Amino acid sequence: MFHWLEKHPFLFSVGVFVVIAFAGLIEILPNFVQASRPVVGAAPYSTLELAGRHVYIKNSCNACHSQLIRPFKAETDRYGHYSLSGEYAYDRPFLWGSKRTGPDLMRVGNYRTTDWHEHHMKNPEEVVPGSIMPGYAWMFDNKADIDTAYAEQVTVNKVFAVPYNKAVPTRDGGTVTVKLGTSLADAKAMALEEAKVIAADMKDPKVKAAVEAGQIPEIVALIAYLNSLK
Structure with missing residues (x-):
């Protein structure tokens, strides 16, 4: 599989992009979900x-x-x-x-x-x-x-x-x-x-x-x- 990817650099680049993008989504999506909820326990400073x-x-x-x-x-x-x-x-x-x-x-x-x-x-x-x-x-x-x-x-x-x-x-x-x-x-x-x-x-x-x-x-x-x- 690795040798096949070496022969197809474009597909290899696409694969790397997909993997990184997926990992990034896994990291940031929970923060977006949390941001949509009320901030309980925190109040602005007087x-x-x-x-x-x-x-x-x-x-x-x-x-x-x-x-x-x-x-x-x-x-x-x-x-x-x-x-x-x-x-x-x-x-x-x-x-x-x-x-x-x-x-x-x-x-x-x-x-x-x-x-x-x-x-x-x-x-x-x-x-x-x-x-x-x-x-x-x-x-x-x-x-x-x-x-x-x-x-x-x-x-x-x-x-x-x-x-x-x-x-x-x-x-x-x-x-x-x-x-x-x-x-x-x-x-x-x-x-x-x-x-x-x-x-x-x-x-x-x-x-x-x-x-x-x-x-x-x-x-x-x-x-x-x-x-x-x-």
């Missing part, structure tokens, strides 16, 4: 959460922490259910990561609290003895960039079908609606209300005072983002 994601990226948190739980027992026992592709529907860019100096953070919102994150970001070794993570004290003073977060929301809402202001299904059978501000002022007001809820669970008096004064420190936005990872 303005404050997205601002926190920007803080996360700016400080290179993704250099040491992955956000991708592999389907192995050791990983699911430690971190929870393995990651599903639909859970990254609103991540631009995705933050899967490949190196884990610290633990995976895909579902950190399920087992860490606002209070824990506050103390961990201020003095990691005090919370996790032996931790090599540095402290991020400046996040308690720097202000979150709400303007850029809202601009990104508006842009992706125009380019992609992001379901803002629509009920999306959650894993527990309920729904959640993430609102997109009608203006920058509206978005800032909603972000501040969300920040007040987080600051109420924090201890740092400077953070509490800043939020009461209408400002949002980076640490509040970052915690909002981390709490959304479930």
Whole structure:
């Protein structure tokens, strides 16, 4: 058979193309089928959460922490259910990561609290003895960039079908609606209300005072983002 194909290079080329095309279809068709289904368990980021994601990226948190739980027992026992592709529907860019100096953070919102994150970001070794993570004290003073977060929301809402202001299904059978501000002022007001809820669970008096004064420190936005990872 092989010698016959060598004598007929055109048929050999056609055969190779058919085999590769078939293999490609087998790979991509499941993704198209999944894309036609609702993304259960994933919701767009609120303005404050997205601002926190920007803080996360700016400080290179993704250099040491992955956000991708592999389907192995050791990983699911430690971190929870393995990651599903639909859970990254609103991540631009995705933050899967490949190196884990610290633990995976895909579902950190399920087992860490606002209070824990506050103390961990201020003095990691005090919370996790032996931790090599540095402290991020400046996040308690720097202000979150709400303007850029809202601009990104508006842009992706125009380019992609992001379901803002629509009920999306959650894993527990309920729904959640993430609102997109009608203006920058509206978005800032909603972000501040969300920040007040987080600051109420924090201890740092400077953070509490800043939020009461209408400002949002980076640490509040970052915690909002981390709490959304479930």
